[in-house]
Amino acid sequence: MDFTMIDSRATKCVFLIMMILSCPVMLGWADNWEDIQKESARIKSVSAHFSQEKHMQILTKPLVSKGRFYFQAPDSIRWEYTSPVKSVLLMHKGNIKRYTMDNKGIVEESGGTVEAMQIVLQEISLWSKGQFTGNKHFSATIKGTKGPQIILTPKEKGLSAMISRIVINLSADRPGVMKSVKIVENEGNYTLFEFIDVQINENISETFFREVE
Amino acid sequence: MKAFMLFGHRFLILMATVLLISCSSLSVIRHTDPAAAADAIQRCRRPFLDIPYRVVHSIEAALPGGKTGTVVGVTVFDPAAGTIHSVIMTIEGFVLFDARHDKGELRVDRAAAPFDGGHFAAHIMEDVRLIFLAPQGRLADAGLLENGSSICRYYENQDRIVDVVVHQDDTWEIETYRASHERLRKIRAFSVHDRIPGILELTGFESSNYSLRLKLISAEPVTAQEPGVRSQDSE
Numbered sequence: 001m002d003f004t005m006i007d008s009r010a011t012k013c014v015f016l017i018m019m020i021l022s023c024p025v026m027l028g029w030a031d032n033w034e035d036i037q038k039e040s041a042r043i044k045s046v047s048a049h050f051s052q053e054k055h056m057q058i059l060t061k062p063l064v065s066k067g068r069f070y071f072q073a074p075d076s077i078r079w080e081y082t083s084p085v086k087s088v089l090l091m092h093k094g095n096i097k098r099y100t101m102d103n104k105g106i107v108e109e110s111g112g113t114v115e116a117m118q119i120v121l122q123e124i125s126l127w128s129k130g131q132f133t134g135n136k137h138f139s140a141t142i143k144g145t146k147g148p149q150i151i152l153t154p155k156e157k158g159l160s161a162m163i164s165r166i167v168i169n170l171s172a173d174r175p176g177v178m179k180s181v182k183i184v185e186n187e188g189n190y191t192l193f194e195f196i197d198v199q200i201n202e203n204i205s206e207t208f209f210r211e212v213e
Numbered sequence: 214m215k216a217f218m219l220f221g222h223r224f225l226i227l228m229a230t231v232l233l234i235s236c237s238s239l240s241v242i243r244h245t246d247p248a249a250a251a252d253a254i255q256r257c258r259r260p261f262l263d264i265p266y267r268v269v270h271s272i273e274a275a276l277p278g279g280k281t282g283t284v285v286g287v288t289v290f291d292p293a294a295g296t297i298h299s300v301i302m303t304i305e306g307f308v309l310f311d312a313r314h315d316k317g318e319l320r321v322d323r324a325a326a327p328f329d330g331g332h333f334a335a336h337i338m339e340d341v342r343l344i345f346l347a348p349q350g351r352l353a354d355a356g357l358l359e360n361g362s363s364i365c366r367y368y369e370n371q372d373r374i375v376d377v378v379v380h381q382d383d384t385w386e387i388e389t390y391r392a393s394h395e396r397l398r399k400i401r402a403f404s405v406h407d408r409i410p411g412i413l414e415l416t417g418f419e420s421s422n423y424s425l426r427l428k429l430i431s432a433e434p435v436t437a438q439e440p441g442v443r444s445q446d447s448e
Binding site for chain 1: 267269271273279280281282283285287289298300302304305306307308325426430435
Protein backbone atom coordinates (compact mmCIF):
# COMPACT_ATOMS: atom_id res chain seq x y z
CA MET A 1 0.00 0.00 0.00
CA ASP A 2 2.16 2.83 -1.25
CA PHE A 3 0.64 6.03 0.04
CA THR A 4 2.97 8.09 -2.12
CA MET A 5 1.03 6.69 -5.05
CA ILE A 6 -2.44 7.65 -3.85
CA ASP A 7 -4.58 8.50 -6.84
CA SER A 8 -3.93 12.08 -7.95
CA ARG A 9 -7.70 12.55 -8.33
CA ALA A 10 -8.20 11.41 -4.75
CA THR A 11 -5.39 13.65 -3.51
CA LYS A 12 -6.78 16.58 -5.43
CA CYS A 13 -10.26 15.89 -4.04
CA VAL A 14 -8.97 15.79 -0.49
CA PHE A 15 -7.15 19.06 -0.88
CA LEU A 16 -9.92 20.75 -2.80
CA ILE A 17 -12.11 19.85 0.17
CA MET A 18 -9.49 21.40 2.45
CA MET A 19 -9.56 24.47 0.29
CA ILE A 20 -13.33 24.82 0.55
CA LEU A 21 -13.25 24.26 4.28
CA SER A 22 -10.54 26.81 4.71
CA CYS A 23 -12.91 29.51 3.56
CA PRO A 24 -15.78 29.37 6.07
CA VAL A 25 -16.23 33.09 6.24
CA MET A 26 -14.74 34.16 2.99
CA LEU A 27 -17.98 33.56 1.23
CA GLY A 28 -19.44 36.48 3.06
CA TRP A 29 -23.18 36.89 3.40
CA ALA A 30 -24.44 37.83 0.05
CA ASP A 31 -26.55 36.56 -2.76
CA ASN A 32 -24.31 37.52 -5.64
CA TRP A 33 -20.67 36.95 -6.55
CA GLU A 34 -19.77 40.64 -6.53
CA ASP A 35 -20.84 41.05 -2.89
CA ILE A 36 -19.11 37.81 -1.96
CA GLN A 37 -15.84 39.13 -3.37
CA LYS A 38 -16.33 42.38 -1.46
CA GLU A 39 -16.98 40.52 1.81
CA SER A 40 -14.03 38.23 1.22
CA ALA A 41 -11.59 41.09 0.95
CA ARG A 42 -11.96 41.94 4.66
CA ILE A 43 -11.12 38.44 5.91
CA LYS A 44 -7.55 38.12 7.19
CA SER A 45 -7.84 35.12 9.48
CA VAL A 46 -10.34 32.49 10.59
CA SER A 47 -10.42 29.90 13.35
CA ALA A 48 -13.22 27.46 14.22
CA HIS A 49 -14.12 24.10 15.72
CA PHE A 50 -15.50 21.57 13.29
CA SER A 51 -17.23 18.23 13.37
CA GLN A 52 -17.04 15.86 10.44
CA GLU A 53 -19.75 13.25 9.92
CA LYS A 54 -19.04 10.51 7.42
CA HIS A 55 -22.26 8.91 6.21
CA MET A 56 -21.94 5.65 4.28
CA GLN A 57 -24.17 2.75 3.45
CA ILE A 58 -21.78 0.45 5.31
CA LEU A 59 -22.41 2.46 8.52
CA THR A 60 -25.71 2.60 10.40
CA LYS A 61 -24.63 5.74 12.24
CA PRO A 62 -22.12 8.28 10.94
CA LEU A 63 -18.44 8.16 11.80
CA VAL A 64 -17.80 11.42 13.66
CA SER A 65 -14.44 13.20 13.74
CA LYS A 66 -13.72 16.47 15.52
CA GLY A 67 -11.06 19.11 15.37
CA ARG A 68 -10.09 22.72 14.78
CA PHE A 69 -8.96 24.66 11.80
CA TYR A 70 -7.16 27.92 11.27
CA PHE A 71 -6.71 30.04 8.17
CA GLN A 72 -4.61 33.12 7.57
CA ALA A 73 -4.69 35.03 4.29
CA PRO A 74 -3.48 34.48 1.70
CA ASP A 75 -2.86 30.73 1.90
CA SER A 76 -1.84 29.47 5.35
CA ILE A 77 -3.88 26.61 6.81
CA ARG A 78 -3.75 24.45 9.90
CA TRP A 79 -6.29 21.63 9.73
CA GLU A 80 -6.20 19.65 12.94
CA TYR A 81 -8.14 16.52 13.93
CA THR A 82 -8.38 15.76 17.63
CA SER A 83 -10.52 12.61 17.47
CA PRO A 84 -10.73 9.77 16.71
CA VAL A 85 -7.39 10.04 14.83
CA LYS A 86 -5.01 12.79 15.87
CA SER A 87 -3.68 14.46 12.74
CA VAL A 88 -2.44 17.89 11.66
CA LEU A 89 -2.15 19.23 8.11
CA LEU A 90 -0.04 22.37 7.75
CA MET A 91 0.14 24.54 4.65
CA HIS A 92 2.29 27.63 4.70
CA LYS A 93 4.08 29.53 1.93
CA GLY A 94 3.86 26.59 -0.44
CA ASN A 95 5.08 24.04 2.09
CA ILE A 96 2.74 21.22 2.94
CA LYS A 97 3.24 18.84 5.83
CA ARG A 98 1.06 16.29 7.46
CA TYR A 99 1.56 14.77 10.90
CA THR A 100 -0.27 11.97 12.63
CA MET A 101 -0.05 10.57 16.12
CA ASP A 102 1.11 6.98 16.14
CA ASN A 103 2.58 4.67 18.75
CA LYS A 104 5.87 6.60 18.56
CA GLY A 105 4.24 10.01 19.03
CA ILE A 106 3.67 12.75 16.44
CA VAL A 107 5.30 11.73 13.15
CA GLU A 108 5.46 13.44 9.79
CA GLU A 109 3.86 11.46 7.01
CA SER A 110 5.84 10.97 3.85
CA GLY A 111 3.69 11.15 0.76
CA GLY A 112 3.58 12.53 -2.73
CA THR A 113 0.92 15.14 -2.17
CA VAL A 114 2.99 18.25 -2.72
CA GLU A 115 2.44 18.47 -6.46
CA ALA A 116 -1.34 18.33 -6.08
CA MET A 117 -1.11 20.87 -3.29
CA GLN A 118 0.66 23.43 -5.45
CA ILE A 119 -2.43 23.50 -7.67
CA VAL A 120 -4.67 23.73 -4.67
CA LEU A 121 -2.70 26.56 -3.11
CA GLN A 122 -3.16 28.56 -6.29
CA GLU A 123 -6.88 27.89 -6.01
CA ILE A 124 -6.95 28.92 -2.38
CA SER A 125 -5.63 32.34 -3.22
CA LEU A 126 -8.43 32.71 -5.80
CA TRP A 127 -11.14 31.45 -3.47
CA SER A 128 -9.91 33.59 -0.62
CA LYS A 129 -10.73 36.53 -2.85
CA GLY A 130 -14.21 35.13 -3.36
CA GLN A 131 -13.48 34.25 -6.98
CA PHE A 132 -15.73 31.24 -7.39
CA THR A 133 -16.84 31.93 -10.91
CA GLY A 134 -14.39 30.96 -13.60
CA ASN A 135 -12.98 28.26 -11.30
CA LYS A 136 -11.14 25.54 -13.19
CA HIS A 137 -12.48 22.65 -11.14
CA PHE A 138 -16.04 23.57 -10.14
CA SER A 139 -18.96 25.49 -11.55
CA ALA A 140 -20.82 27.41 -8.84
CA THR A 141 -24.43 28.50 -8.36
CA ILE A 142 -26.09 30.43 -5.51
CA LYS A 143 -29.54 29.58 -4.18
CA GLY A 144 -31.58 31.67 -1.75
CA THR A 145 -30.84 35.04 -0.21
CA LYS A 146 -30.70 35.08 3.61
CA GLY A 147 -28.58 32.07 4.58
CA PRO A 148 -27.91 31.23 0.97
CA GLN A 149 -26.67 27.94 -0.36
CA ILE A 150 -23.79 27.61 -2.78
CA ILE A 151 -23.67 24.48 -4.90
CA LEU A 152 -20.41 23.47 -6.55
CA THR A 153 -20.42 20.90 -9.32
CA PRO A 154 -17.18 19.36 -10.65
CA LYS A 155 -16.30 20.30 -14.19
CA GLU A 156 -13.73 17.58 -14.80
CA LYS A 157 -14.74 14.00 -15.49
CA GLY A 158 -12.05 12.70 -13.13
CA LEU A 159 -13.36 14.76 -10.23
CA SER A 160 -17.01 14.05 -10.95
CA ALA A 161 -16.27 10.35 -10.67
CA MET A 162 -15.22 11.02 -7.07
CA ILE A 163 -17.51 13.91 -6.03
CA SER A 164 -20.99 14.51 -7.41
CA ARG A 165 -21.55 17.90 -5.72
CA ILE A 166 -20.59 20.13 -2.80
CA VAL A 167 -23.27 22.08 -0.94
CA ILE A 168 -22.16 25.03 1.19
CA ASN A 169 -24.71 26.45 3.64
CA LEU A 170 -24.11 29.97 4.90
CA SER A 171 -25.40 31.09 8.28
CA ALA A 172 -28.78 32.82 8.19
CA ASP A 173 -28.25 34.74 11.42
CA ARG A 174 -24.55 35.53 11.37
CA PRO A 175 -23.43 37.34 8.27
CA GLY A 176 -20.19 36.09 6.85
CA VAL A 177 -20.15 32.70 8.55
CA MET A 178 -20.30 29.33 6.85
CA LYS A 179 -22.59 26.92 8.67
CA SER A 180 -21.86 23.63 6.98
CA VAL A 181 -20.36 21.94 3.95
CA LYS A 182 -21.77 18.73 2.52
CA ILE A 183 -19.57 16.79 0.11
CA VAL A 184 -21.65 14.24 -1.76
CA GLU A 185 -19.76 11.36 -3.34
CA ASN A 186 -22.85 9.44 -4.43
CA GLU A 187 -26.28 8.64 -3.07
CA GLY A 188 -26.03 7.53 0.55
CA ASN A 189 -22.34 8.42 0.79
CA TYR A 190 -21.44 11.92 1.90
CA THR A 191 -19.36 13.89 4.38
CA LEU A 192 -20.91 16.71 6.41
CA PHE A 193 -18.68 19.35 8.01
CA GLU A 194 -20.26 21.68 10.56
CA PHE A 195 -18.56 24.69 12.13
CA ILE A 196 -18.98 26.26 15.52
CA ASP A 197 -17.23 28.99 17.47
CA VAL A 198 -16.01 30.72 14.32
CA GLN A 199 -13.61 33.58 15.06
CA ILE A 200 -12.73 36.13 12.40
CA ASN A 201 -9.64 38.30 12.06
CA GLU A 202 -8.06 37.29 15.35
CA ASN A 203 -4.28 37.39 15.54
CA ILE A 204 -2.79 33.94 14.85
CA SER A 205 0.95 33.42 15.18
CA GLU A 206 2.72 32.41 11.98
CA THR A 207 4.49 29.56 13.76
CA PHE A 208 1.09 27.94 14.21
CA PHE A 209 1.09 27.25 10.47
CA ARG A 210 4.71 26.11 10.39
CA GLU A 211 5.04 23.88 13.43
CA VAL A 212 2.86 21.11 14.67
CA GLU A 213 3.11 21.99 18.36
CA MET B 214 41.33 -27.25 -7.62
CA LYS B 215 41.77 -26.38 -3.96
CA ALA B 216 40.63 -22.84 -4.70
CA PHE B 217 37.60 -24.18 -6.56
CA MET B 218 36.68 -26.42 -3.61
CA LEU B 219 37.05 -23.47 -1.24
CA PHE B 220 34.77 -21.41 -3.49
CA GLY B 221 32.32 -24.35 -3.56
CA HIS B 222 32.21 -24.48 0.24
CA ARG B 223 31.66 -20.76 0.48
CA PHE B 224 28.92 -20.98 -2.14
CA LEU B 225 27.18 -23.74 -0.17
CA ILE B 226 27.44 -21.74 3.05
CA LEU B 227 26.06 -18.66 1.26
CA MET B 228 23.17 -20.64 -0.22
CA ALA B 229 22.42 -22.22 3.15
CA THR B 230 22.38 -18.75 4.74
CA VAL B 231 20.02 -17.42 2.06
CA LEU B 232 17.73 -20.39 2.57
CA LEU B 233 17.78 -19.93 6.33
CA ILE B 234 16.87 -16.26 5.98
CA SER B 235 14.06 -16.80 3.47
CA CYS B 236 12.53 -19.86 5.12
CA SER B 237 11.37 -19.62 8.69
CA SER B 238 10.86 -22.85 10.55
CA LEU B 239 7.35 -23.65 11.72
CA SER B 240 6.71 -23.61 15.45
CA VAL B 241 7.05 -26.98 17.15
CA ILE B 242 3.70 -28.23 18.40
CA ARG B 243 3.78 -30.25 21.62
CA HIS B 244 1.21 -32.97 22.16
CA THR B 245 0.66 -33.65 25.83
CA ASP B 246 -2.69 -35.46 25.88
CA PRO B 247 -5.89 -35.59 23.76
CA ALA B 248 -7.71 -33.28 26.15
CA ALA B 249 -5.03 -30.61 25.66
CA ALA B 250 -5.44 -30.80 21.87
CA ALA B 251 -9.23 -30.44 22.20
CA ASP B 252 -8.72 -27.48 24.52
CA ALA B 253 -6.28 -25.90 22.04
CA ILE B 254 -8.81 -26.26 19.21
CA GLN B 255 -11.40 -24.55 21.39
CA ARG B 256 -9.04 -21.70 22.29
CA CYS B 257 -8.00 -21.23 18.66
CA ARG B 258 -11.59 -20.11 17.96
CA ARG B 259 -11.19 -17.08 20.23
CA PRO B 260 -9.75 -14.66 17.63
CA PHE B 261 -12.69 -15.23 15.31
CA LEU B 262 -16.05 -13.79 16.29
CA ASP B 263 -19.10 -15.97 15.65
CA ILE B 264 -21.61 -13.29 14.65
CA PRO B 265 -21.59 -10.45 12.10
CA TYR B 266 -19.62 -7.41 13.27
CA ARG B 267 -18.73 -3.93 12.13
CA VAL B 268 -15.30 -2.66 13.12
CA VAL B 269 -13.71 0.73 12.50
CA HIS B 270 -9.93 1.17 12.77
CA SER B 271 -7.34 3.80 12.15
CA ILE B 272 -4.65 2.15 10.03
CA GLU B 273 -1.03 3.26 10.19
CA ALA B 274 0.94 1.91 7.28
CA ALA B 275 4.75 1.64 7.31
CA LEU B 276 6.11 0.92 3.87
CA PRO B 277 9.48 0.13 2.33
CA GLY B 278 11.74 3.18 2.19
CA GLY B 279 10.37 4.62 5.42
CA LYS B 280 7.16 5.87 3.84
CA THR B 281 4.19 6.18 6.16
CA GLY B 282 0.52 7.06 5.99
CA THR B 283 -2.66 6.86 8.04
CA VAL B 284 -6.13 5.97 6.79
CA VAL B 285 -9.41 4.83 8.34
CA GLY B 286 -10.87 1.39 7.63
CA VAL B 287 -14.44 0.18 8.07
CA THR B 288 -15.02 -3.57 7.85
CA VAL B 289 -18.26 -5.51 8.11
CA PHE B 290 -17.94 -9.26 8.18
CA ASP B 291 -20.31 -12.17 8.57
CA PRO B 292 -18.47 -15.31 9.70
CA ALA B 293 -21.37 -17.67 8.93
CA ALA B 294 -21.81 -16.41 5.38
CA GLY B 295 -18.08 -15.80 4.87
CA THR B 296 -18.74 -12.28 3.54
CA ILE B 297 -16.56 -9.22 4.04
CA HIS B 298 -17.25 -5.59 3.07
CA SER B 299 -14.27 -3.30 3.45
CA VAL B 300 -13.98 0.46 2.98
CA ILE B 301 -10.74 2.44 3.32
CA MET B 302 -10.86 6.23 3.43
CA THR B 303 -8.67 9.19 4.16
CA ILE B 304 -8.90 10.91 7.54
CA GLU B 305 -10.94 13.59 5.77
CA GLY B 306 -13.49 10.92 4.87
CA PHE B 307 -12.64 10.51 1.23
CA VAL B 308 -13.23 6.90 0.14
CA LEU B 309 -10.21 5.34 -1.59
CA PHE B 310 -11.25 1.69 -1.59
CA ASP B 311 -14.59 -0.08 -1.36
CA ALA B 312 -14.81 -3.81 -1.98
CA ARG B 313 -16.64 -6.88 -0.83
CA HIS B 314 -15.79 -10.54 -0.77
CA ASP B 315 -18.81 -12.77 -1.11
CA LYS B 316 -19.00 -16.49 -1.75
CA GLY B 317 -15.47 -16.55 -3.07
CA GLU B 318 -16.04 -13.63 -5.44
CA LEU B 319 -14.42 -10.21 -5.14
CA ARG B 320 -16.41 -7.13 -6.15
CA VAL B 321 -14.57 -3.80 -6.18
CA ASP B 322 -16.88 -0.78 -6.14
CA ARG B 323 -14.14 1.83 -5.83
CA ALA B 324 -10.37 1.60 -6.03
CA ALA B 325 -8.33 4.77 -6.32
CA ALA B 326 -4.58 4.28 -6.79
CA PRO B 327 -2.69 2.50 -5.30
CA PHE B 328 -5.62 0.20 -4.58
CA ASP B 329 -6.44 -0.25 -8.27
CA GLY B 330 -3.21 -1.93 -9.34
CA GLY B 331 -3.02 -5.59 -10.39
CA HIS B 332 -4.12 -7.92 -7.61
CA PHE B 333 -3.87 -5.25 -4.94
CA ALA B 334 -7.58 -5.35 -4.08
CA ALA B 335 -7.47 -9.14 -3.79
CA HIS B 336 -4.41 -8.93 -1.51
CA ILE B 337 -6.07 -6.34 0.74
CA MET B 338 -9.20 -8.45 1.06
CA GLU B 339 -7.07 -11.51 1.75
CA ASP B 340 -5.38 -9.66 4.63
CA VAL B 341 -8.78 -8.57 5.96
CA ARG B 342 -10.10 -12.15 5.72
CA LEU B 343 -7.03 -13.46 7.51
CA ILE B 344 -7.63 -11.07 10.41
CA PHE B 345 -11.37 -11.51 10.87
CA LEU B 346 -12.45 -14.90 9.55
CA ALA B 347 -11.35 -18.32 10.75
CA PRO B 348 -9.08 -20.28 8.39
CA GLN B 349 -11.05 -22.25 5.82
CA GLY B 350 -8.48 -25.00 5.44
CA ARG B 351 -8.05 -28.44 6.97
CA LEU B 352 -7.04 -28.50 10.64
CA ALA B 353 -3.85 -30.52 10.46
CA ASP B 354 -2.54 -30.27 13.99
CA ALA B 355 -3.27 -28.71 17.38
CA GLY B 356 -1.50 -28.59 20.69
CA LEU B 357 0.69 -26.35 22.81
CA LEU B 358 3.80 -24.31 22.24
CA GLU B 359 6.76 -24.52 24.59
CA ASN B 360 5.46 -21.42 26.42
CA GLY B 361 2.01 -22.97 27.01
CA SER B 362 0.17 -21.04 24.28
CA SER B 363 -2.42 -22.93 22.25
CA ILE B 364 -1.66 -23.47 18.57
CA CYS B 365 -3.70 -24.80 15.65
CA ARG B 366 -2.19 -25.47 12.24
CA TYR B 367 -4.33 -25.37 9.10
CA TYR B 368 -3.45 -26.33 5.54
CA GLU B 369 -5.28 -24.14 3.06
CA ASN B 370 -5.55 -24.22 -0.71
CA GLN B 371 -2.65 -23.00 -2.80
CA ASP B 372 -0.18 -24.66 -0.45
CA ARG B 373 -0.61 -22.16 2.36
CA ILE B 374 -0.12 -23.02 6.01
CA VAL B 375 -1.92 -20.97 8.68
CA ASP B 376 -0.86 -21.09 12.34
CA VAL B 377 -3.27 -19.63 14.89
CA VAL B 378 -1.66 -19.08 18.29
CA VAL B 379 -3.68 -17.98 21.33
CA HIS B 380 -1.61 -17.00 24.35
CA GLN B 381 -2.61 -17.55 27.95
CA ASP B 382 -3.39 -13.84 28.36
CA ASP B 383 -5.87 -14.12 25.42
CA THR B 384 -3.71 -12.08 23.03
CA TRP B 385 -3.15 -13.93 19.79
CA GLU B 386 -1.08 -14.29 16.65
CA ILE B 387 -1.71 -15.63 13.17
CA GLU B 388 1.14 -16.57 10.86
CA THR B 389 0.94 -17.80 7.30
CA TYR B 390 3.60 -19.67 5.36
CA ARG B 391 4.07 -21.22 1.97
CA ALA B 392 4.43 -25.00 1.92
CA SER B 393 8.18 -24.30 1.63
CA HIS B 394 7.88 -22.62 5.08
CA GLU B 395 8.56 -19.18 3.65
CA ARG B 396 6.75 -16.81 5.95
CA LEU B 397 4.08 -14.65 4.27
CA ARG B 398 2.20 -12.77 7.00
CA LYS B 399 2.27 -12.26 10.72
CA ILE B 400 -0.64 -10.75 12.65
CA ARG B 401 -0.41 -9.88 16.34
CA ALA B 402 -3.38 -8.83 18.47
CA PHE B 403 -3.01 -6.84 21.70
CA SER B 404 -5.23 -5.19 24.30
CA VAL B 405 -7.94 -7.83 23.79
CA HIS B 406 -11.26 -7.19 25.54
CA ASP B 407 -14.25 -9.49 25.03
CA ARG B 408 -12.36 -11.19 22.19
CA ILE B 409 -11.91 -7.89 20.32
CA PRO B 410 -8.35 -6.58 20.02
CA GLY B 411 -7.67 -2.90 20.63
CA ILE B 412 -4.57 -3.11 18.44
CA LEU B 413 -3.72 -5.37 15.52
CA GLU B 414 -0.36 -5.43 13.80
CA LEU B 415 0.05 -7.05 10.40
CA THR B 416 3.44 -7.57 8.79
CA GLY B 417 3.85 -8.74 5.21
CA PHE B 418 7.05 -10.53 4.25
CA GLU B 419 6.60 -11.17 0.55
CA SER B 420 8.38 -9.18 -2.19
CA SER B 421 8.83 -6.20 0.13
CA ASN B 422 8.13 -5.91 3.83
CA TYR B 423 5.29 -3.70 5.00
CA SER B 424 3.38 -3.34 8.20
CA LEU B 425 -0.07 -2.13 9.16
CA ARG B 426 -1.06 -1.13 12.68
CA LEU B 427 -4.81 -1.10 13.22
CA LYS B 428 -6.14 0.78 16.24
CA LEU B 429 -9.74 0.06 17.13
CA ILE B 430 -12.10 3.02 16.96
CA SER B 431 -15.35 1.10 17.37
CA ALA B 432 -16.77 -2.42 17.20
CA GLU B 433 -20.41 -3.41 17.20
CA PRO B 434 -22.42 -6.49 16.30
CA VAL B 435 -24.66 -6.07 13.28
CA THR B 436 -27.68 -7.93 12.01
CA ALA B 437 -27.31 -10.00 8.88
CA GLN B 438 -29.90 -7.74 7.20
CA GLU B 439 -27.86 -4.54 7.53
CA PRO B 440 -26.18 -2.99 4.47
CA GLY B 441 -22.70 -4.30 4.02
CA VAL B 442 -23.56 -7.63 5.60
CA ARG B 443 -26.01 -8.82 3.00
CA SER B 444 -24.68 -10.89 0.17
CA GLN B 445 -24.79 -9.50 -3.38
CA ASP B 446 -27.73 -11.76 -4.21
CA SER B 447 -29.98 -10.20 -1.59
CA GLU B 448 -29.17 -6.58 -2.46
